[in-house]
Amino acid sequence: MRTATARRMPRWVWAISAVAVLVTITLGVCVGAVYITPANVWAALLGQFATGIPSISEAQETIIWQLRLPRVLLAFVVGSMLASAGCAYQGTFRNPLADPYLLGVSAGAGLGATLIIVNSSVTKNFYLPVAAFVGAMAAVSLTYFLGRSAISGRSSTALILAGVAVASVLTALQTLIQQQNTDVLREVYSWILGRLSTSGWSELLVIAPYILICSYVLLRYRRVLDVFSVGDEEAQTMGLPVSKARGAIIVAASLGTAAAVSVSGLIGFVGIIVPHILRLISGNSYRTLLPLSMIFGGVFLVLADILARTVLAPQEISIGVITALLGAPFFLFVLGSSKSGSIS
Amino acid sequence: MTKLTVNKLRVDLGGKSVISDVSIAISLGDWICVIGPNGAGKSSLLKAIAGILPSGGDMFIDDVNLRGLSHRDRACWIAYVAQDPIMPPGMTVFNYVLLGRTAHLKMLASESHVDFEVAHFVITELGLEAFLDRDVMTLSGGERQRVAIARALTQASPIVLLDEPTTALDVGYQQEVLELIDRLCKEKKIAVISTMHDLTVAGLYPKELLLLHHGKIYDAGKPDQVLTRENIAEVYGANIEIISTNGMLAVIPVRLQT
Numbered sequence: 001m002r003t004a005t006a007r008r009m010p011r012w013v014w015a016i017s018a019v020a021v022l023v024t025i026t027l028g029v030c031v032g033a034v035y036i037t038p039a040n041v042w043a044a045l046l047g048q049f050a051t052g053i054p055s056i057s058e059a060q061e062t063i064i065w066q067l068r069l070p071r072v073l074l075a076f077v078v079g080s081m082l083a084s085a086g087c088a089y090q091g092t093f094r095n096p097l098a099d100p101y102l103l104g105v106s107a108g109a110g111l112g113a114t115l116i117i118v119n120s121s122v123t124k125n126f127y128l129p130v131a132a133f134v135g136a137m138a139a140v141s142l143t144y145f146l147g148r149s150a151i152s153g154r155s156s157t158a159l160i161l162a163g164v165a166v167a168s169v170l171t172a173l174q175t176l177i178q179q180q181n182t183d184v185l186r187e188v189y190s191w192i193l194g195r196l197s198t199s200g201w202s203e204l205l206v207i208a209p210y211i212l213i214c215s216y217v218l219l220r221y222r223r224v225l226d227v228f229s230v231g232d233e234e235a236q237t238m239g240l241p242v243s244k245a246r247g248a249i250i251v252a253a254s255l256g257t258a259a260a261v262s263v264s265g266l267i268g269f270v271g272i273i274v275p276h277i278l279r280l281i282s283g284n285s286y287r288t289l290l291p292l293s294m295i296f297g298g299v300f301l302v303l304a305d306i307l308a309r310t311v312l313a314p315q316e317i318s319i320g321v322i323t324a325l326l327g328a329p330f331f332l333f334v335l336g337s338s339k340s341g342s343i344s
Numbered sequence: 345m346t347k348l349t350v351n352k353l354r355v356d357l358g359g360k361s362v363i364s365d366v367s368i369a370i371s372l373g374d375w376i377c378v379i380g381p382n383g384a385g386k387s388s389l390l391k392a393i394a395g396i397l398p399s400g401g402d403m404f405i406d407d408v409n410l411r412g413l414s415h416r417d418r419a420c421w422i423a424y425v426a427q428d429p430i431m432p433p434g435m436t437v438f439n440y441v442l443l444g445r446t447a448h449l450k451m452l453a454s455e456s457h458v459d460f461e462v463a464h465f466v467i468t469e470l471g472l473e474a475f476l477d478r479d480v481m482t483l484s485g486g487e488r489q490r491v492a493i494a495r496a497l498t499q500a501s502p503i504v505l506l507d508e509p510t511t512a513l514d515v516g517y518q519q520e521v522l523e524l525i526d527r528l529c530k531e532k533k534i535a536v537i538s539t540m541h542d543l544t545v546a547g548l549y550p551k552e553l554l555l556l557h558h559g560k561i562y563d564a565g566k567p568d569q570v571l572t573r574e575n576i577a578e579v580y581g582a583n584i585e586i587i588s589t590n591g592m593l594a595v596i597p598v599r600l601q602t
Contacts (some may be wrong), residue, residue: 230443236396240416
């Protein structure tokens with residue numbers, strides 16, 4: 001008789017993931033207006049902690065530590081959060097079209113950011129992320145409140161519909177404000193399409209605690225996401241407190257997304273495309289899908305950011321444009337070439 | 345002996361009474377089958393007992409009041425398989441069956457080797473070893489039903505509710521699933537409450553039938569007492585003949601004019 005074992009991802013998958021993370025991060029730090037060799041990058045990184053490593057020029061060190069590394073890590077963290085939030089939403093709503101912006105996060109953040117951009121009297125660097133974060137959380141709270149009271153939490157469709165309604169209202173308000181202030185149109189659009197221009201480590205340090213906690217919570221819920229896949233009714237008869245578990249997952253995914261978009265703007269497609277590509281490769285179990293989404297969401301966004309910085313250098317392209325232009329066709333290619341395209 | 349007692353159960357949906365005054369008592373090892381025409385409230389009755397439809401009335405297992413239990417504690421007593429269980433695409437049979445252990449795990453815990461052993465044991469018992477790594481979406485109707493029953497058994501609850509376990513199945517698969525349920529009742533001493541569409545099949549296996557009419561119990565008892573010409577004419581509005589051979593009943597529809 002076969003021994004009882006869990007169906008887990010083989011170890012080499014995790015090995016490949018680790019290599020992918022290291023390679024893309026190194027690449028992200030190497031590439032830019034000034035090319036830095038991978039050896040120098042690692043010398044700079046390790047030089048902080050060890051002695052006897054050949055030292056590199058101070059200018060290169062500054063570029064690595066103050067410009068490239070914070071930006072690459074920010075891209076990784078944001079991509080990781082968006083992909084895992086999308087993955088978690090798809091699982092808990094059993095809806096393949098769910099993305100991190102499902103419950104109005106994007107519209108709320110957009111409205112918050114627009115309000116700050118049009119108001120020239122405030123310090124944008126500080127208030128813009130705060131306003132985007134507050135707007136996103138307010139929108140999700142409103143959606144949750146309306147969706148739950150509609151059918152007392154029995155149907156997740158009510159919640160999604162409430163999200164659509166809240167997003168429509170907030171987007172309308174945002175458009176209205178934008179129309180009144182056409183002078184800042186460009187700035188508003190650049191935010192909405194997403195951008196990762198950083199100034200040192202401050203953004204990363206501000207959002208890291210939120211994203212670490214939310215990612216940890218989502219990871220702990222990965223088995224529960226599998227239980228959701230049999231439907232609410234049966235999940236409940238199997239002993240899952242459905243509303244409570246869904247509530248916790250929504251809060252973690254929304255909070256993490258809000259933190260991410262507060263500094264990155266509304267980067268689209270990562271949350272929907274990354275999990276679906278991984279589904280075609282690793283299957284639909286969230287036990288592996290969620291951690292893989294975290295890893296490859298990060299990898300994907302670091303690569304997209306490299307392109308955003310280099311294709312039209314010295315000009316930067318909005319990273320949201322890159323994720324859509326590259327992500328969508330690549331996704332369609334993977335979808336078309338997989339015979340058993342089991343998208344749930 | 346452990347016994348589920350449902351007393352004066354009622355279910356209202358949208359201001360309309362769907363189930364009223366239904367009382368059931370079932371001991372371990374027994375099989376009660378709920379019959380009745382479309383809309384009589386068969387599925388609602390099972391859902392109310394499973395706790396997924398809000399209902400009134402008392403529900404006890406011995407002296408444990410089911411009303412006071414959390415979802416998880418309740419699931420340790422009662423397992424439920426829906427009429428057309430959702431099969432998550434891309435999930436293996438083993439992982440699907442393993443989900444049945446949810447009630448025995450803290451919400452954020454992962455399975456231990458005990459849970460794997462239980463899932464394997466049930467899969468072996470039900471002769472599903474060959475399907476272990478198969479995607480549940482690729483299973484046939486009969487295999488799906490057996491895999492869903494395996495998931496319910498992995499839950500290790502003494503009471504199992506099965507909504508129309510054989511409705512979508514061909515006669516061969518039907519027999520396979522019914523024999524399986526019958527064997528589980530007798531060998532594993534679980535109590536089964538099922539609903540069923542086919543009256544002849546309903547008369548064949550279960551120990552007791554419960555005939556629902558407009559959400560109330562119209563008649564209950566041994567199959568030969570419930571499956572009578574008069575009962576079926578009254579409740580289903582159908583003209584039938586009951587044929588009894590070697591203690592087995594067959595319900596034969598009769599043409600109104602020949």
